[in-house]
Amino acid sequence: MGSTILKKVILITGCSSGLGFALAQQLVGNKKYRLIITCRENSFKRISEAFTETEEVILRKLDVTLDLNINEIVDEVCKRWGRIDVLINNAGVCFRSVVEHMDFESEMIQLKTNYLGPMSLTRSILPIMREQKGGYIINISSVSGMVSMPTMASYSASKHALEGATESLWYETKPYGIKVTLVEPGFINSDSFKRVLFSKKAQLSHELRGPHSEYYYSMSPFIEKLMNFSFSKPTTIARKIIKILEKENPPLRLRVTFDAIIFGFLKKILPVNLFHKIMFSLLPGTKKWGFINLKSTHHREQRMIS
Numbered sequence: 383m384g385s386t387i388l389k390k391v392i393l394i395t396g397c398s399s400g401l402g403f404a405l406a407q408q409l410v411g412n413k414k415y416r417l418i419i420t421c422r423e424n425s426f427k428r429i430s431e432a433f434t435e436t437e438e439v440i441l442r443k444l445d446v447t448l449d450l451n452i453n454e455i456v457d458e459v460c461k462r463w464g465r466i467d468v469l470i471n472n473a474g475v476c477f478r479s480v481v482e483h484m485d486f487e488s489e490m491i492q493l494k495t496n497y498l499g500p501m502s503l504t505r506s507i508l509p510i511m512r513e514q515k516g517g518y519i520i521n522i523s524s525v526s527g528m529v530s531m532p533t534m535a536s537y538s539a540s541k542h543a544l545e546g547a548t549e550s551l552w553y554e555t556k557p558y559g560i561k562v563t564l565v566e567p568g569f570i571n572s573d574s575f576k577r578v579l580f581s582k583k584a585q586l587s588h589e590l591r592g593p594h595s596e597y598y599y600s601m602s603p604f605i606e607k608l609m610n611f612s613f614s615k616p617t618t619i620a621r622k623i624i625k626i627l628e629k630e631n632p633p634l635r636l637r638v639t640f641d642a643i644i645f646g647f648l649k650k651i652l653p654v655n656l657f658h659k660i661m662f663s664l665l666p667g668t669k670k671w672g673f674i675n676l677k678s679t680h681h682r683e684q685r686m687i688s
């Protein structure tokens with residue numbers, strides 16, 4: 383088991399911060415694995431300062447939205463190590479915007495990063511896993527893959543898409559001995575809220591008073607607060623993921639934070655209409671939503687953002 387050749391090869395995306403960084407940190411030095419730690423070009427300095435390349439750890443630039451980049455890395459790893467045993471699709475971005483303020487470009491960034499990219503990477507690795515008669519694909523989803531919140535439509539759509547496709551994949555790869563898991567964190571105590579993206583119109587609505595401004599004023603600090611109160615840090619979640627790496631029969635869905643377990647339970651037991659009514663009543667500032675619809679501010683916002 384000490385021989386390098388028997389060590390499993392794990393490829394992780396989005397390792398410059400948060401969960402990806404914690405996973406890489408905890409896996410480096412683990413004698414069972416060889417690692418490909420990846421992140422986008424702009425953040426490469428961060429991972430090259432934090433991790434050292436060795437015989438068993440390589441650092442690479444990988445933007446999951448670029449097919450060429452994906453193929454290059456997969457080819458290189460195959461030439462070097464001849465296999466890929468675990469793919470952890472962790473990279474993700476999160477837009478905060480009401481549906482009305484999203485635009486095509488922002489939708490594409492959201493979907494390419496959280497859904498289309500992970501699917502491309504999965505597609506390029508699956509033939510290798512089939513040939514080696516085994517492998518494990520871990521897709522980092524979210525509570526937003528099971529429930530949707532206001533101002534998070536596009537993010538939720540990307541995670542729902544990831545959930546749907548991953549569920550199909552579970553059936554499709556089972557006969558080949560390839561395991562599949564959706565990891566579903568709820569709120570993680572990290573500073574990833576600082577990296578939230580805003581569409582142009584959402585950004586302007588933050589700055590101007592308009593019909594949707596109250597959604598942002600109430601939801602942004604609410605989400606930030608819940609993240610700060612969460613017991614789950616990226617390191618806690620990374621540990622849970624590493625625990626399932628060697629499981630013979632890992633679950634299709636793994637809820638890794640307390641709120642994710644509660645949301646899953648409530649969704650299961652409550653009639654769907656009641657669930658949404660309760661959710662609405664629990665959200666902050668709902669009484670103000672839609673009440674700043676003064677004609678003048680509405681027109682001002684429309685003029686500025688159209």
Ligand SMILES: NC(=O)c1ccc[n+]([C@@H]2O[C@H](COP(=O)([O-])OP(=O)(O)OC[C@H]3O[C@@H](n4cnc5c(N)ncnc54)[C@H](OP(=O)(O)O)[C@@H]3O)[C@@H](O)[C@H]2O)c1
Binds near residue numbers: 402424
């Ligand atoms: N934070 C939470 O509360 C939470 C809750 C549920 C689920 N999740 C999910 O957990 C995963 C990790 O999130 P996190 O909290 O650790 O967020 P994070 O700290 O913002 O990390 C996201 C990582 O994704 C990378 N990334 C973004 N776009 C990329 C692209 N096109 N190609 C490759 N890498 C890209 C970022 O790299 P750059 O440095 O290049 O931007 C960063 O390393 C995500 O899938 C997220 O949706 C997070």
